[in-house]
Structure formats: C-alpha cells, structure tokens
Amino acid sequence: MKLLTIENLVRKFSLKVLTGENQLQQTITQSRSHRPGLEFVGHFDFFPTERVQILGRKEITYLHKLSIEERQIRIGNIVKYHPPCFIVTAGQEGLTYLTQYCVEEGIPLLCTNEPQTTSEFITKLDAYMIKTLAPEIAIHGVCVNVYGMGILLRGKSGVGKSETAHTLIGRGHRLVADDIVVLKKLSPRTILGTHDGKTKEFLALRSVGLLNVVRLYGRKAFQDETRIALDIELTKWQKNSLNNELEHEPTFTEYMDVQIPHIEIQLQPGRDVAGLIEAAANNWLLKQQGYSAAEEFMKRLESDSSW
Template identity: 70%
Template structure:
C-alpha cells in the first residue's frame, strides 16, 4: 500500500508542528482528509479516523465554548482512535488542551495559516496524486495545445525526436523514456516523470538534453492529464490510408480506456504536424464538432 509520511506533508505545506514532533514518520495511507465536527458532537458512526483530520474555525470555536470537563471528554473520545494527525487552519490559537492530548497519545498536531477550504483542496489534491495507483510504461509524454498525449512505439522509431520537434513548435515535454501513469480518479489518468529524468530528453546521436535550459521553462511541465494514446508505427502499404473516419480504438491503463491512434511513419511525413492535428481534432470532438458529420451534411444538401 502506498503512503506518505506526516513529515512529507509538513515539508510540502510548510506546517508548524505544535505537538507530536517525534511521530512525524507515521504513515498516511488515505487520500482524503476529514473534518471531525460530528465526532466532537459525539456521533462516531462512519468516522474516517484513518484520514488526516482538519480542524477549522467551526471545530475550534466549538471546543472553546465547552467547559474543561466537556472539552476533555470530546477530545479524548477522538484521540483514542489515533488518527494520523490533526491540522489546525487559519493559525488559530488557544490550543494548549489539544497539544496536551496529542503529546500524550503521540499524535502530531500541526498548524497552517491557510483557510480551511483552501488547505483542504491543496492537501486533497496532493494526497490523491501521491497515493494514486500507478504504473510505469516505456514512451514519451507531451502536452500539445493543452492536450496530454502519451507517445508510444518500438525503440528507435523516433518518439523522442518527434517530441523534440513538438517542443520546437512551442509544446511541452512531460516525460521521456519512462512515463509514470497515475490513476487519480475512476476516469482520469495523469502522466508525469519519475524524478530522475525531469526536464531531460534523450536524442539518438546527440545524447541527453535539458529542454528547460535549452528552450526555456515553457518547454517543460511537471504533469498532464492523459487523453490520447498515440502509437508510432512503420508504414505498411496493405493498410488503407484514405478513410473518412477510423473506427474508434482504445488502450486500457488501470481500467481506464484512452483513445488510441496509430500514425504510420514514412520519409517526408510531418509527424509532429499530424500529432498537432490529432490534438486539435480531439478538442473539436470534445466540443461536439465532427468533420465527417459536417461533410456528410454537405453531401446531403447537394443531393437535395
């Protein structure tokens, strides 16, 4: 099971550690956070105790209104479940009673200056990506006109060279050679790099280049949603090349189907230009436009 440590979260969001500093290596394995408002009121059915617990103004203000005895009971009922940590938002103060219980139970108590809504959004996105199921495949990942594309093909077919041409046209590299695919929801896959190859592109006969150093920061982005799977293959005369519309094909990654297109290579073909056309055509289809439907309507009008 994938996990991140409390220290990873502290470092990522520059959190202040108020208590439990000796337990920062504890693991977080759940991708969403929880606000224990109902639990402070005494309702514990469906308590997501294995999640990071967020304490906003409503929770802290409620605790402030209680007597010392009531407050101790309410806090004690929650900490006995040993959640991974508590995060107090908006730099709220008056937390000595929380610090006492967290120290006793070995639960990190953290604090951020961010608002509750903003911090929950940030940490939910972070945990969703860090804890997402992932696979690594051989290929290149690029972003073309804002469209995330996985570029595949046999070794030596020209994936990295094609990516280099696309970068020269103003598009962005995400990953070369090893592409990390993360399933961040039942319908969405993100492509990224493995860290070691960040910003690097391997070109045969030249070697490694750093695209950000050569072409500027806009030549690289850290991740992209994968919406197209393009495979570069050798030209085959037996395959028809003048279809009005190809039958939809898909490649499945972690139970998610991604539209799959093959581009055949031949000397003189503008492969990068064809990939740009594929990206733009996908975008138009998402907007409800089909060039084939448009053509057929024109034909019908001519017949009439």
C-alpha cells in the same frame, strides 16, 4: 504508490509541529482529509479514523465555547480513535487543552503557518495526497503536452518518438517525460503523466545525445505533469495498410482500467508527423465539444442530394 508520512506533510506545507515529534514517520494511507463535525456531537458511525483530521476556525470556535468538562468529553471521544494526526488551520490559538490530549495519546498535532482559509488548505492538501498515493505504473515512451493536452507517444525503440517530441518542442509545445513515463491513476477516468525524477527535463536524441530542453529552449519547453488525453502509437510505414475512411471506429488503450483514446500514425520520410499529432490533438478537443467533421460532411451530402 509511494510511501507518504506525516513528515512529508510537514515539509511540503511548512507545518509547525506542536506535539508528536517522535511520531512523524507514521504512514498515511488515505488520500483525503476530514473535518470532524458530527463526531464532535457524538456521531461516529461513519468516522474515517484513518484520515488526516483538519480543525479549522469553525471546529476550534465550537470547542472554545464548550465548558471544560464538555470539551474533555468531545475531544476525548475523537482522540481515542487515534487518527494519523490533527492539523489546525487559520492561525487558531488557545489550543492548550488539545495539545494535552494529543501528548497523552501520542498523536501529532500540527498547525499551518501560511495565511490561508481552511478550504484552501484542504484543497492543496488533498491534491497532494491524491497524487502521492495514486496507483502508478511506468511505461516506455514519451509524454508531451500539445495545446494543453497530455499525449503519450509509444512505439518500438528507434521508431522516432524522441525526435517527434523534439519537433513538437520547436513548435512551442512541451516535454513532460522521455523514455520512462510514469502514469498515475487519480480517478476512474483520469490518468496523469509525469517523469520519474531522474529523467526530468532530459530528452535523448540518437546521433545528437542527451539534451536538457530547459537549458536549450527555456522553461516553456518543459511541463512537470499533464493529464493524458491521447495515446498515439508511432509505427513503421506499411504499404496499402492505410485507408481514407471519413471516420475511424474509436479504439482505446487501457491503463489501470482507465481507457485512453488510441491513434496509430505510420511513419514515412517526408511525412509531417508532428503536424499530424497537432491535428489529432485539435480534433480530439473538438470532439469533446460535440463537433464531428465527418458528421457535418455527411449532412452536407444529404442536404445536396435532397435537391
């Protein structure tokens, strides 16, 4: 998990700093923001004080309608909890009273510059904070996006992961990361795959060297991140170890307590590994839609035997 500061938010979203220029290095620990509503009317039982507080048109309009004395009470009740910062959206004006309280309490007060609704800004802000603060690990492997699905290619060094990724790129798919894949846990069921920044756009091929896939094949050959759907392990060919069962028992690889469907593909000269990966990706998608080729085949057999 990376360190997230208020200054990171200022730079990412081009926020204007109204107060608290000296407090921008304060860290943010919560991955979601909060719009104080009940807190303005005195209910603080579940007030998430460690979250970034968002003040949109509804909140600011409510404060404008209060008397000076009542407004001081409402704002004072919130700022005394010292949230990381306040962000005012939707181009609100007349914030002199809010600025005064934030200066007195040393709380950064920021405002958006882009013309967007509060809901739109919160969606972008929360998505950024969730990704930045997500637990993460780095694994050895390759990450590609095939038919819109994130796939991890793992295996021993030299087994052919990068070469397989190169073949997939030639078929119109995208590279996400080579050698070092960073996995981020966005939710109890979601793992995001990305690069570590240093290897971005690079693919290392034995006997050829380091390639920049964007320079060679265009922007369409690279994708910055992808949700991981399949974990595919490439292994050396072992005679008599494969079988022709109609449907294999599902197996999973666990990353940060999230289970990812696992498939093993054995390598042999002349075997179309990239084609098998494409087939696995499409088959996984069909299963998500409730279709099983094995089940349909068995139904056909049962139907024929009934005659």
